[in-house]
Amino acid sequence: MTMLLAVRDLRVSFPGATGPVYPVDRVSFELARGETVALVGESGSGKSLTGMALLNLVPAPGEVAPGSSVSLEGTEILKLRGEPLRRIRGARIGMVFQDPLASLNPVISVGDQIRETIQAHLPLGRREARTRAEALLAEVGLAGTPEGYQRYPHQLSGGMRQRVMLAIALAAEPDLLIADEPTSALDVTVQAQILTLLEGLRRARGLTVLLITHDLGIVAGRTDRVLVMYAGRIVEAAPTAELFAHPAHPYTAGLLGSLPRLRGPRQPLRPIPGQVPSPGDWPAGCRFHPRCAKSFAPCREEPPIVEVAGGHHMRCWLGKSGDSA
Amino acid sequence: MIRWLAGRLLQTLATYALAVTLLFIMMRLTPGDPLAGLSDERPLPAEARELLRRRYRLDQPVLTQYADFLAGALRGDLGVSIAQHGRPVTALIRERLPATLLLGTTALAAMFGIGIAVGVLQATRAGSVTDRVLGILSLTAYATPSFWLGLVLTWALAIEWHWFPVAFMHAPLLDPDAGWWVRLTDLLWHLVLPVTTLTLVSFGAVARYQRAAMLEALGLGAIRTARTKGLRDRSILWHHAWRNSVGPMLALFGLWLPLVVAGSVFVESVYAWPGLGTLAAESIGSRDYPVIMGVAILVSAVVIGGNLLADLLHGWLDPRLRPSQ
Ligand SMILES: Nc1ncnc2c1ncn2[C@@H]1O[C@H](COP(=O)(O)OP(=O)(O)OP(=O)(O)O)[C@@H](O)[C@H]1O
Ligand SMILES: [Mg+2]
Numbered sequence: 001m002t003m004l005l006a007v008r009d010l011r012v013s014f015p016g017a018t019g020p021v022y023p024v025d026r027v028s029f030e031l032a033r034g035e036t037v038a039l040v041g042e043s044g045s046g047k048s049l050t051g052m053a054l055l056n057l058v059p060a061p062g063e064v065a066p067g068s069s070v071s072l073e074g075t076e077i078l079k080l081r082g083e084p085l086r087r088i089r090g091a092r093i094g095m096v097f098q099d100p101l102a103s104l105n106p107v108i109s110v111g112d113q114i115r116e117t118i119q120a121h122l123p124l125g126r127r128e129a130r131t132r133a134e135a136l137l138a139e140v141g142l143a144g145t146p147e148g149y150q151r152y153p154h155q156l157s158g159g160m161r162q163r164v165m166l167a168i169a170l171a172a173e174p175d176l177l178i179a180d181e182p183t184s185a186l187d188v189t190v191q192a193q194i195l196t197l198l199e200g201l202r203r204a205r206g207l208t209v210l211l212i213t214h215d216l217g218i219v220a221g222r223t224d225r226v227l228v229m230y231a232g233r234i235v236e237a238a239p240t241a242e243l244f245a246h247p248a249h250p251y252t253a254g255l256l257g258s259l260p261r262l263r264g265p266r267q268p269l270r271p272i273p274g275q276v277p278s279p280g281d282w283p284a285g286c287r288f289h290p291r292c293a294k295s296f297a298p299c300r301e302e303p304p305i306v307e308v309a310g311g312h313h314m315r316c317w318l319g320k321s322g323d324s325a
Numbered sequence: 326m327i328r329w330l331a332g333r334l335l336q337t338l339a340t341y342a343l344a345v346t347l348l349f350i351m352m353r354l355t356p357g358d359p360l361a362g363l364s365d366e367r368p369l370p371a372e373a374r375e376l377l378r379r380r381y382r383l384d385q386p387v388l389t390q391y392a393d394f395l396a397g398a399l400r401g402d403l404g405v406s407i408a409q410h411g412r413p414v415t416a417l418i419r420e421r422l423p424a425t426l427l428l429g430t431t432a433l434a435a436m437f438g439i440g441i442a443v444g445v446l447q448a449t450r451a452g453s454v455t456d457r458v459l460g461i462l463s464l465t466a467y468a469t470p471s472f473w474l475g476l477v478l479t480w481a482l483a484i485e486w487h488w489f490p491v492a493f494m495h496a497p498l499l500d501p502d503a504g505w506w507v508r509l510t511d512l513l514w515h516l517v518l519p520v521t522t523l524t525l526v527s528f529g530a531v532a533r534y535q536r537a538a539m540l541e542a543l544g545l546g547a548i549r550t551a552r553t554k555g556l557r558d559r560s561i562l563w564h565h566a567w568r569n570s571v572g573p574m575l576a577l578f579g580l581w582l583p584l585v586v587a588g589s590v591f592v593e594s595v596y597a598w599p600g601l602g603t604l605a606a607e608s609i610g611s612r613d614y615p616v617i618m619g620v621a622i623l624v625s626a627v628v629i630g631g632n633l634l635a636d637l638l639h640g641w642l643d644p645r646l647r648p649s650q
Contacts, residue, residue, distance in 0.1 A: 055553055090555030102546035107568050107643050116564075117554045152644040168554055 001032035004175060004208050005054070005072050011065035012049045012058050014279070021279035022065070024049045025232035031176065036202060036209040038219040038240070040255065041229035044276040047212045050229070051178045054210075055089050056080065072176075091121040094169030098181035100161035104153040110164045111137065111149030114171050121172035136167040141197060159190035163197065170201060177202070180212040195222060216255050220244055225311075228252045231276055231287035238312035248308040249316050251288045286316065294318060329648040337633045344625045349391050349618060357612040359383070359407045381407050381615075394618060403622075404615035408608065414619035417604060422586070424494055425600035428593075429585035431516060432523035437578065439524065440531020445567065447532065448539035459532070467529030475522045475595035482518065489518050492597040519596045523589055527581070534577050538570035545569060571642050579635030587624045 012024035024046040031037055039047050052058050054070055056077050070077045077088055097103045105113055114133035118124060124132065130149070138144030140163040153161055162182060169177055179198065183191035195218060202209050211223060219226055219240060226243045228236040228251065236249040247253045254272040274291045277283070283290055289299035298317040306319030360369060360377055369377070378384045382393065397404055403414035443463060447456045483491040490496065494515050499508070542548070543566050551565040588602030601620060608616035640646045 057549070057552055059549075086555045086557065088555070089553055095553040097546065097550070099546065103550045105545075105547035105551070105565055105569070106645055108565075109644075116556060116560065120554065120556050120560070154645050165550075168550070172555065 001034065003030055003073070004033045004035075005031040005070070007050075007054070008069040008071070010050065010053055010068045010070065012046070012053055012062055012068075013065045014062045016280045018280070020065075023062075023232050023279040024053065027229075027232070027234055029227055029234060029237065031208050031210060033175070033208055034206055035225065036211065036223045038223040038226045039210060039212045039229055040214065040216055040219060040226060042214055042255075042272075042276050044278065045229045046232045046279075047214075047229055048180050051095065051180050051210065051212050053078075054176075054178060055093055055095060056085055057089070087121070090117055090169075090174065091172045092174050093176045093178060094172070094174040095178040095180065096162065096165040096169045096182050098184050100158065100165045100185070101153060103165060104161060106153055109150050109152055110142075110156070111151075113164070114167050117168050117171035133167075133171070136171060137164075139201070140164070140167045142167075157190075158186050159193060162186065162194050166194075166197065166201065170205065170207075173205070174207075176208045176210065178210045178212065181214070182211075183218065184213070184215070191218070216259055228255070231282050232279060233287065233315065235288065235316070236312075236314040238308070238314075242309060242312050246309070246312070248312065248319065249288075249314045250292045250294050250318070252314075254291075326648060333633065333636070337629055341626065341629050344629065345622055346391075348621045348625065349394065352614060352617055352621075353387050359612040359614055362408060362611045381405075394615075398622065403619040406608075406613055406616050408611040408613040408616070414615050417616060418601065418619055418623065421599060421601045421604045424598055425588035425593075425602060426585060427512075427516065428519055428523070428598060428600060429588055431520045432527070433581060433584055435520060435524040436528040436581070437531055437574075440528040441535050441574065443528065443532040444535025444537075445539050445562070447536040448543060449562065451536075451540055456536075460536075463529035463532045465529075466525045467527070467533075469526055470591070471522055471526045471589060472591040472595050474526055475518070475592055478518055478522055479595065490515050492595075494599060515596075519592050519598055522595070523584075523592050531574070531577060534573050535570065538573045539566060542566040542569035568642065572639055575635040575639045575642075579631040582631030582634070583624055583627045586627045587620075 007030070008028050010024055010027040011022050013020040013022050015021075027046075027050055029037075039050065041047055049058060049062065053064055053068070054077070056064070056070070058064055064078050068078055072088065072092060075088070077085070080088065104110070108116075111130065111133050114136055115126070115129045118129040118132050119126070122129070134144040134146075134149055136144075137148055142148055142160060142163055153164070156164065165182075182198065183194050186194060198209070199222065201207065209223075211219070213219065216226075221240075223240050226236075226238060226240050227234050228243075228249065230251050236243070236247070236252045238246075238248075243252065244256070247256050251272070254270075258269055258271040260269060272291055277287075277290075285298075285300040286292070286295070286303045289295040292299070296317070301317075303315050303317045304319070305313055305315050307313050308319060359381070360374060360383075363369070363377070375384075382390060385393070394404065401415070403418075405411045405413050406417060409417065440463075443459055447459050450456045479491055482488045494512065495508075496511050496515075499511055503511075545566075547569065548561060548566055551561045556565070586601060587605070588598075588600040590602040590606045592598065593600045593602040594606075601623075604616065605620045605624075607613075608620065
């Protein structure tokens with residue numbers, strides 16, 4: 001498989017009371033063309049900021065720290081400015097967000113919000129772009145009629161709005177789609193419909209997808225690999241089936257343990273006690289150790305990255321002592 | 326839609342009728358005598374007084390006078406001026422209106438043009454030195470009394486440096502047979518100082534509202550989406566952000582629209598601009614009831630019409646405010 005995106009030592013800094021804090025701290029991963037990768041972790045672990053950084057769109061006053069690298073087939077996105085950067089956004093990498101109502105423009109018809117994206121990147125006239133926008137509306141399961149085109153976000157249901165967001169994100173035929181909690185704001189039944197639609201679009205277009213979610217439940221069976229993020233760092237990375245079968249990092253095990261099971265014997269849910277500390281308050285050493293049931297003396301030191309199995313890595317002292325998985 | 330429009334129109338007419346009635350009553354409740362100024366401070370002989378009272382129908386009960394006024398107004402007859410010895414009010418207004426319309430429209434366009442540009446610029450650079458300097462400048466200009474600024478500008482630019490004429494709408498010695506081009510440039514020349522004065526003392530309000538509204542709009546999720554889909558900066562700023570900030574701007578525009586017919590008494594006096602503002606001030610001073618009412622029904626029509634126009638425009642620009650079909 002050919003590499004599409006390589007992220008190296010990505011750091012996002014925000015000014016804090018006592019110097020900068022790093023909600024995303026030296027994150028590295030790669031996305032192969034056509035792959036679907038999940039980025040999971042609790043709220044506040046830095047998933048959204050990582051996604052925004054891939055488009056060089058970290059909200060002020062945050063910024064990407066020097067030394068970070070996001071390379072899209074050799075193009076260093078974090079070094080781009082102006083027109084070349086604009087040509088990446090939407091055209092090479094598309095993005096959808098959690099809250100489709102807040103993400104759509106309330107005063108522009110949904111069709112026009114798709115059409116302008118097409119025209120921002122493709123040399124098409126208004127009429128041709130409009131025809132394409134109508135086709136996209138139909139492709140995401142909405143009426144591709146002039147009436148459907150003319151509707152405004154407030155006239156649509158939550159699921160329909162997220163369909164529009166998908167049409168916008170794919171309007172300029174990007175290679176990579178970043179979906180940041182695309183279903184978290186939706187009803188469960190609608191969630192499944194959107195995920196199915198996403199899967200269909202991915203297949204039809206050969207998309208690479210980075211699915212950001214806090215819900216491991218939607219990851220199984222839908223993704224090739226999983227990156228588990230905690231407190232600004234990726235703590236475990238593995239093929240999806242391997243991760244579910246043999247979670248190595250105690251944090252991953254904790255996330256899986258807090259998941260309701262549909263099959264097998266009923267077990268009480270065991271949520272991880274406590275919550276993600278805020279970026280200024282991260283403990284030294286392993287950032288998870290104050291919440292970890294298995295923590296021991298070495299955890300106060302920076303944990304090593306160990307290969308648990310082929311393609312399965314984690315950042316934990318347990319791997320070293322042989323007392324893992 | 327039609328029903329909603331009809332309802333809105335009916336409501337506007339009712340408001341207007343109420344406003345006109347209140348204006349009439351309030352005018353007659355304020356002390357003062359329209360005949361007092363006719364004889365240069367000397368008391369009128371009783372029989373002359375009676376004659377005049379009968380001539381101007383001041384001897385009738387107030388209710389009858391009101392009915393007469395209404396009946397006349399509906400026929401387009403606003404009665405005759407008392408202070409100006411029987412000249413028809415409509416003729417007086419027709420004579421003064423063009424000067425005010427010209428000054429008011431130009432100043433309104435300039436104040437909104439400059440105010441919007443300054444406010445948008447401030448919002449895009451919020452917190453910067455540019456933002457703060459512009460904020461102080463526009464607030465200072467807004468706090469400056471118009472007659473004072475008018476006098477200063479006249480002194481500096483007209484009397485000392487002779488860049489612009491001191492007063493009036495036309496050069497008094499202009500050849501009446503001069504070509505249209507000469508007359509037009511002469512008019513524009515005379516227009517510069519009054520428009521500058523009015524614009525300077527009022528654009529600050531527009532800039533302040535625009536800055537706040539634009540800051541809010543720039544924080545919308547829709548703007549984040551517009552960036553992620555790779556739109557051009559200009560489109561993000563005006564098409565996406567600005568259009569979401571027009572609500573307060575339209576309300577403000579509706580409030581300022583009466584400037585077009587009411588003019589500014591101060592600015593008109595400083596520049597001896599032959600407009601409606603000075604006519605209104607004079608007629609109030611001399612209790613010239615018919616002229617007061619004539620100007621008042623015109624101005625209140627624009628006040629109420631401006632409000633309606635702002636609402637309709639807002640509904641047109643923001644689909645969420647449109648009545649659902
Ligand atoms: N604008 C900001 N200013 C300051 N800190 C911020 C800002 N945005 C994010 N952060 C910090 O970065 C951390 C990670 O934020 P991020 O939005 O990436 O988390 P997330 O993993 O996407 O969580 P969620 O599931 O809540 O979306 C937050 O906990 C917050 O402390
Ligand atoms: Mg998030």
